[in-house]
Structures are given as C-alpha cells and as structure tokens.
Amino acid sequence: MKPRRTEHPIIFSRDMVRAILAGRKTVTRRVLVPQPVATALATCPYGVPGDTLYVRENWRVRADQDETPNAGLDPSRDSPWYDADDDSQPSGCAGGAGRLRQSIFMPRWASRIVLPVIDVSVQRLHDITDTDARLEGMPPPGPVQGKLNGDPATLYLIDPRDAYSRLWDAINAKRGYSWISNPWVWRIEFSAPVMSGGLA
Numbered sequence: 001m002k003p004r005r006t007e008h009p010i011i012f013s014r015d016m017v018r019a020i021l022a023g024r025k026t027v028t029r030r031v032l033v034p035q036p037v038a039t040a041l042a043t044c045p046y047g048v049p050g051d052t053l054y055v056r057e058n059w060r061v062r063a064d065q066d067e068t069p070n071a072g073l074d075p076s077r078d079s080p081w082y083d084a085d086d087d088s089q090p091s092g093c094a095g096g097a098g099r100l101r102q103s104i105f106m107p108r109w110a111s112r113i114v115l116p117v118i119d120v121s122v123q124r125l126h127d128i129t130d131t132d133a134r135l136e137g138m139p140p141p142g143p144v145q146g147k148l149n150g151d152p153a154t155l156y157l158i159d160p161r162d163a164y165s166r167l168w169d170a171i172n173a174k175r176g177y178s179w180i181s182n183p184w185v186w187r188i189e190f191s192a193p194v195m196s197g198g199l200a
Contacts, residue, residue: 008046010053010115011103013171017057017084019137020113020193027135029125029168029185031177036122036184044120046188053190055113056106058083063098070101075109082112115190125168126182133160135189138167 010028012020019025036042046053061068061078068078081097134140138160146155157163165179177183 006047006051007114008051008053009056009108009111010046011056014058014084016137017055017082017113020055020115021084023192024139025135025137026191027132027187027189029128029136029187031172031175032122032184032186042122044186044188046120046186047117048120049117051117052194053115053117053188054108054111054196055115055193056103056111057113058103059101059106059110060097060099061101063096066098070105070107073107073110080110080112112196114194114196116194117188118191119187119189121187122184123187124182125179125185128161128164130160132187133164136160136164136167138163 010030012028016025016028030046032042060081060083061073065073065078083100128136139157141157141159143154143156146153148155169179172178
C-alpha cells in the first residue's frame with residue numbers, strides 16, 4: 001500500500017502569489033469536483049491539516065533553455081525566475097529570461113513556496129464573509145492612489161466580498177462554476193509561507 005501523500009501541488013495566479021508573499025492571503029477556495037450530494041464523503045485533494053501545499057506559479061528559466069522541455073532542465077543549473085517578481089532575473093542568466101512557462105507544468109524542484117495547511121472545510125461559495133475575503137487577499141474598501149487612463153487618480157475599492165466575487169468569476173465562470181451558481185467549495189487555510197528555494 002502506498003503511503004498517503006502529505007504534500008500537494010496548488011496553482012496560484014501572479015497576483016495571488018504576490019498576496020501570499022505580502023502576508024495578505026492565508027485562505028483559498030477551490031471547487032469541489034464533482035459537486036457533491038454528500039459533502040461528508042468528499043476527500044480534499046489539497047490535503048488535511050498538517051499537510052503542505054507547494055505553489056505552482058508562472059515561471060521562466062534562461063532564454064538559451066527555451067527549447068528544453070521541463071523534464072530536461074537541470075535543477076542545479078537552471079534557476080527559475082518567477083513571473084510574480086517582475087524584473088528579477090535568474091542567477092547567471094545568459095541572454096535574459098526565456099519564455100513564460102505555465103504554472104500547471106512547474107516541476108516540484110522549481111517551486112519556491114510551501115504553505116502549511118492549518119484548516120480544511122467544505123462550504124457554499126456564498127458563505128464567504130468580508131473578513132474571509134480579506135484573508136483571500138482582497139484589499140479593504142476605500143480610497144487608494146492609483147492611475148486611471150495613465151494619469152494619477154484616487155480610486156475607490158469595492159467591499160472585499162464583491163471584489164472576491166469578481167475575481168472568482170474571472171477564474172471559474174468559464175469552467176461552469178460562476179459566483180451566481182454558488183458551488184460547494186473547499187476552504188483551505190494555511191499559515192505563513194515557507195520559502196523552499198526550490199527542491200529537487
């Protein structure tokens with residue numbers, strides 16, 4: 001019998017990686033697939049408290065490795081560059097950072113963020129509160145300085161739950177799990193990220 005895995009991959013977008021690294025995001029919601037009739041029978045693919053998640057994010061390696069498939073990269077030589085870090089470059093980057101590689105194909109050794117799971121529960125999507133939407137990385141409501149059509153402007157943020165509903169639809173509506181459909185979701189809470197530096 002195979003031992004139960006205690007480490008699970010999870011994909012985050014560039015903005016959500018930034019929110020994790022800034023300490024603003026400590027909760028994520030993921031759709032239960034298929035939608036259950038009896039939630040008590042569902043097993044969370046993201047683990048249980050005590051397990052860890054390793055984050056998959058968009059990444060690059062050196063441009064001279066653009067034609068090398070992920071399986072052919074050398075973890076001791078091909079240092080990743082992470083899309084969420086903007087202008088940083090891989091160490092010893094010959095010719096600059098290469099093509100963007102999608103998060104879903106990130107190998108374990110290239111992952112830099114490990115999230116210790118502290119709570120897993122099942123709920124309906126609409127059960128999210130403003131407080132929990134903030135834990136999902138949504139900013140508080142109110143005025144912020146930003147740009148509008150390239151010019152400095154004061155922008156007004158909507159309440160966190162509304163902001164989250166828009167983010168949810170941007171990610172999940174096309175998969176058939178819109179905000180209005182109020183699907184069952186996993187609510188996964190994690191503690192501060194542990195920077196792994198990538199593991200072979």
